[in-house]
Amino acid sequence: MNYNIILAGVGGQGSLSVSVVIANAAMKAGLQVKQSEVHGMSQRGGEVLANLRLSDSQIQSPTVPRGMADLVLAFEPLEALRYIPWLNKERGVVVSASQPIRNIVDYPEIDSVLAEIRHLPRFRIIDADGIAKAAGNPRAANIVLVGAAADLLPIPISALESAIDEIFARKGEAVIQANRKAFNDGKTQFGK
Amino acid sequence: MQLVLSGDEAVARGALDAGISGAFAYPGTPSTEIMEYVQDNLAAYVAGLPEAERGKIVAQWCSNEKTAYESALGASFAGARAIVSMKHVGLNVAMDPFTNSALVRINGGLVIVVADDPSMHSSQDEQDSRVLADFARVPCFEPSDQQEAYTMIRQAFGYSEQNEVPVLMRLTTRLSHARAMVQTGSPRLPAPKPKSNDPKSWILMPAMARGRWKLLLEKNAAFRRDAEAENTLQLRSTKLGVIACGLGLAYYLENETDWVAANGGASAQHSSKGSQRDGATPGEAPSLLRITRYPIGHDKIRQLAAHVEKLLVIEEGYPFVEREIRGVFGAPVPVMGKLSGEIPLEGELTPESVRLALGLPAHEELPPAGIKVPGRPPQFCQGCPHADSISALQEALAGEADFYVASDIGCYTLSALPPYRAVESCVDMGASIGMARGASCVGQKKAVAVIGDSTFYHSGMTNLLDAVSHKTTLTLLILDNSTTGMTGAQPTISPTSQLPALLQGLGVERDHIHELISLRKYQDENAAVIRSELAYEGVSVIILKRECLEYLKKARKA
Numbered sequence: 085m086n087y088n089i090i091l092a093g094v095g096g097q098g099s100l101s102v103s104v105v106i107a108n109a110a111m112k113a114g115l116q117v118k119q120s121e122v123h124g125m126s127q128r129g130g131e132v133l134a135n136l137r138l139s140d141s142q143i144q145s146p147t148v149p150r151g152m153a154d155l156v157l158a159f160e161p162l163e164a165l166r167y168i169p170w171l172n173k174e175r176g177v178v179v180s181a182s183q184p185i186r187n188i189v190d191y192p193e194i195d196s197v198l199a200e201i202r203h204l205p206r207f208r209i210i211d212a213d214g215i216a217k218a219a220g221n222p223r224a225a226n227i228v229l230v231g232a233a234a235d236l237l238p239i240p241i242s243a244l245e246s247a248i249d250e251i252f253a254r255k256g257e258a259v260i261q262a263n264r265k266a267f268n269d270g271k272t273q274f275g276k
Numbered sequence: 277m278q279l280v281l282s283g284d285e286a287v288a289r290g291a292l293d294a295g296i297s298g299a300f301a302y303p304g305t306p307s308t309e310i311m312e313y314v315q316d317n318l319a320a321y322v323a324g325l326p327e328a329e330r331g332k333i334v335a336q337w338c339s340n341e342k343t344a345y346e347s348a349l350g351a352s353f354a355g356a357r358a359i360v361s362m363k364h365v366g367l368n369v370a371m372d373p374f375t376n377s378a379l380v381r382i383n384g385g386l387v388i389v390v391a392d393d394p395s396m397h398s399s400q401d402e403q404d405s406r407v408l409a410d411f412a413r414v415p416c417f418e419p420s421d422q423q424e425a426y427t428m429i430r431q432a433f434g435y436s437e438q439n440e441v442p443v444l445m446r447l448t449t450r451l452s453h454a455r456a457m458v459q460t461g462s463p464r465l466p467a468p469k470p471k472s473n474d475p476k477s478w479i480l481m482p483a484m485a486r487g488r489w490k491l492l493l494e495k496n497a498a499f500r501r502d503a504e505a506e507n508t509l510q511l512r513s514t515k516l517g518v519i520a521c522g523l524g525l526a527y528y529l530e531n532e533t534d535w536v537a538a539n540g541g542a543s544a545q546h547s548s549k550g551s552q553r554d555g556a557t558p559g560e561a562p563s564l565l566r567i568t569r570y571p572i573g574h575d576k577i578r579q580l581a582a583h584v585e586k587l588l589v590i591e592e593g594y595p596f597v598e599r600e601i602r603g604v605f606g607a608p609v610p611v612m613g614k615l616s617g618e619i620p621l622e623g624e625l626t627p628e629s630v631r632l633a634l635g636l637p638a639h640e641e642l643p644p645a646g647i648k649v650p651g652r653p654p655q656f657c658q659g660c661p662h663a664d665s666i667s668a669l670q671e672a673l674a675g676e677a678d679f680y681v682a683s684d685i686g687c688y689t690l691s692a693l694p695p696y697r698a699v700e701s702c703v704d705m706g707a708s709i710g711m712a713r714g715a716s717c718v719g720q721k722k723a724v725a726v727i728g729d730s731t732f733y734h735s736g737m738t739n740l741l742d743a744v745s746h747k748t749t750l751t752l753l754i755l756d757n758s759t760t761g762m763t764g765a766q767p768t769i770s771p772t773s774q775l776p777a778l779l780q781g782l783g784v785e786r787d788h789i790h791e792l793i794s795l796r797k798y799q800d801e802n803a804a805v806i807r808s809e810l811a812y813e814g815v816s817v818i819i820l821k822r823e824c825l826e827y828l829k830k831a832r833k834a
């Protein structure tokens with residue numbers, strides 16, 4: 085079993101911490117992981133890309149080959165489009181937040197961006213920001229997104245839940261609860 | 277113990293487990309996390325040492341890579357194991373101690389870890405440190421994954437001590453910044469040797485240096501033999517011989533199963549999962565020479581070439597091994613790689629580029645989006661002090677026809693991009709001041725240098741001294757955000773409060789040193805000060821102060 089994830093977002097959205105959550109959960113489930121990301125210049129409001137590969141055997145390339153991603157988890161819809169060539173034609177799913185981050189002058193019409201996602205064979209678009217706000221923690225939008233993709237991942241829900249609890253453990257019970265709710269609300273969006 | 281570590285962290289863990297007494301570095305992507313890991317784990321490390329040793333362990337950020345290197349070299353002289361880490365272009369700064377320390381008689385193990393950045397994710401060039409190790413005639417170790425990074429650095433310290441030579445360990449971005457599981461071994465406690473008692477081997481005056489150089493050249497034969505013994509050869513298919521250097525191995529193994537299937541192998545069962553790393557799969561997979569050590573020996577390459585129809589060299593960076601194999605008279609079989617164009621000459625390796633070079637078809641892809649997907653370049657953090665400093669400079673220059681703004685290396689280089697487009701050059705650490713000065717010397721009006729505090733301490737001070745000594749007309753803006761921002765807010769070597777005294781000490785006149793607070797609400801006032809100094813014929817320095825937001829965030833957490 086090999087499962088390849090591209091996490092795409094904009095600097096400051098917490099895409100790298102989501103990569104850690106999923107990787108930790110995968111390890112709890114006995115899988116091997118390889119995580120790759122580039123730091124430095126790219127953190128300053130620019131596009132941020134993390135690669136996460138899960139497998140039950142040794143993983144080689146640190147990056148996901150084009151055409152081989154099972155999941156593109158996009159924290160922003162334009163960033164989802166950037167990684168379409170990485171999606172696997174037969175299996176690849178895009179799970180994208182709907183809220184754009186318009187920090188560039190040539191950001192396209194949001195409707196045309198979302199329409200492009202809807203043209204894909206398999207996609208989920210979710211109002212991660214709205215759901216996170218409703219859950220009482222606007223900063224948990226990234227965890228809503230994990231919830232929205234949870235049933236696609238080769239990882240038991242319980243492992244994801246405990247990985248989320250652990251990463252927020254230092255921030256106190258209220259933050260843990262808000263993130264649990266964010267995760268669950270994301271999950272139930274797609275009837276799971 | 278099983279840990280999940282990035283390549284940088286694996287190196288740092290390995291260095292601690294090898295019993296280092298000193299770690300020295302200057303931050304630089306993708307090498308920064310080596311020192312960060314050592315510092316984060318230092319307290320626990322020191323607590324595990326005998327009482328008497330505890331006061332003798334350090335992990336320090338230094339002014340620049342050269343000073344860091346020289347500290348590590350001194351630690352080696354004194355008998356302790358030391359690591360010095362930097363990014364590839366940092367080795368240029370440390371080149372003087374690096375090449376010359378190859379000649380001395382290394383005492384405590386000395387390992388230089390250099391992280392190259394092919395594809396220039398966060399750098400201004402993609403130079404290959406293997407070439408510089410070769411230039412200095414020192415051994416170079418290049419791990420292929422995180423586990424090897426851990427194991428190899430431990431070996432590197434031993435090798436350095438046995439051979440009395442510095443060892444360079446080369447990483448590349450995707451190894452430095454990828455995490456994988458690493459099995460650690462039992463730590464070796466620091467066991468410093470007595471101080472070197474052999475001045476003849478450490479004083480590189482010509483008569484003594486000649487003898488040391490001769491010895492180093494002789495040792496190179498041994499380095500080559502040892503590398504040959506470590507680089508492993510598996511003779512399998514005769515169709516293709518793959519030479520995989522460092523991380524190149526991972527990209528090869530990623531595609532190995534498909535190559536076997538495409539080349540008539542009935543072998544999916546033995547060669548699946550790419551686990552041939554230990555243990556051969558005879559028969560179908562390409563013959564494979566793994567290179568993790570340099571300078572390379574030649575016997576295994578000859579054996580491989582005699583066995584196969586053609587060779588493919590997979591290496592990050594320059595076609596370093598490929599060029600050595602080709603030589604002047606050509607190889608006995610065709611050699612594919614970066615020089616022949618099967619793998620692009622520029623940029624990092626990718627699983628795709630290696631796949632194509634192996635003669636496999638690209639994986640099928642969905643068509644790209646039907647609308648243009650604009651790039652999203654990095655930007656200043658919202659509220660970054662540099663944005664306000666640059667705006668003040670632009671206001672001061674408004675209406676001027678002839679000026680030159682030289683920038684340096686740091687977050688403020690982002691002011692080269694829209695909407696600012698405020699600077700005209702950015703070349704290397706400290707260059708802003710030297711370039712503005714040189715331009716001014718030959719008649720450029722209103723020469724301005726923009727530099728951050730950390731970069732100023734790194735390589736700006738000597739340029740400023742040149743300007744003061746020669747009374748060059750120059751306006752220097754030091755954007756003092758109290759930190760090295762771009763690499764994630766590491767502390768600078770000297771506090772903000774000391775800067776005016778330092779400038780005065782360098783000979784800048786007190787009346788032409790200004791300390792301003794960089795805030796939007798002071799923009800007009802700040803611009804007025806800059807404007808008046810632009811009219812001054814001499815050296816003026818304007819310090820624009822306000823803390824980096826990342827630095828404040830980190831300080832709040834601590």
Ligand code: SF4
Binds near residue numbers: 660662824
């Ligand atoms: S990291 Fe600091 S210096 Fe760099 S852009 Fe952000 S606030 Fe500015």
